[in-house]
Amino acid sequence: MTAKIIKSDDVNVTLGYDDGSFEEVPRAALNLGEFAPDGTVLEVYQNGDQKVYAISKTAVAVDASGKHKVNKLAYVLCALLFGGLGVHKFYAGRIVMxxxxxxxxxxxxxxxIALIEGIVAATKTADADGNILV
Structure with missing residues (x-):
C-alpha cells in the first residue's frame, strides 16, 4: 500500500492513501529523518497492529505524457547555477540526460542549453504546490 505526505509540521504528518482515506500520525512514528517534504510517496507495510513506513524508491512524479513533476524554484536554480553539470536533469529524474x-x-x-532550459522553466506557470512539468 502507498501513501503520500499531504501536510506536515514539526509534530504531525497527514498521509493520504491510494484508497482515498487519510491518517494523521506523529512525525516520530515515521522514522524518516528530518527531511520528508509534502508530496513524498511512502510505502506502508502492516505488521500486525503496527505500520511500518518507508520512502518509496520507485515512485517518481510522472504524468501521463511522461513529463516529470518538479518544484519550479529548485529546478530553475539547479539549471541556472549547476546546469552545465546536469544537476537539474538528475533532480527531474532524467538520469541518462x-x-x-x-x-x-x-x-x-x-x-x-541548461541556461535556456532554466529560462523556459522560469516562464512556466506552477501549480498550487509550486510544481511544474519538465
Missing part, C-alpha cells in the same frame, strides 16, 4: 551533461560539461554546450 544528467550523465550526458556530465560527460560533455567541458564543452560548455550543456551550460548554454
Amino acid at each position: 544528467g550523465i550526458v551533461y556530465l560527460l560533455f560539461f567541458w564543452t560548455v554546450i550543456p551550460a548554454i
Whole structure:
C-alpha cells in the first residue's frame, strides 16, 4: 500500500492513501529523518497492529505524457547555477540526460542549453504546490 505526505509540521504528518482515506500520525512514528517534504510517496507495510513506513524508491512524479513533476524554484536554480553539470536533469529524474551533461560539461554546450532550459522553466506557470512539468 502507498501513501503520500499531504501536510506536515514539526509534530504531525497527514498521509493520504491510494484508497482515498487519510491518517494523521506523529512525525516520530515515521522514522524518516528530518527531511520528508509534502508530496513524498511512502510505502506502508502492516505488521500486525503496527505500520511500518518507508520512502518509496520507485515512485517518481510522472504524468501521463511522461513529463516529470518538479518544484519550479529548485529546478530553475539547479539549471541556472549547476546546469552545465546536469544537476537539474538528475533532480527531474532524467538520469541518462544528467550523465550526458556530465560527460560533455567541458564543452560548455550543456551550460548554454541548461541556461535556456532554466529560462523556459522560469516562464512556466506552477501549480498550487509550486510544481511544474519538465
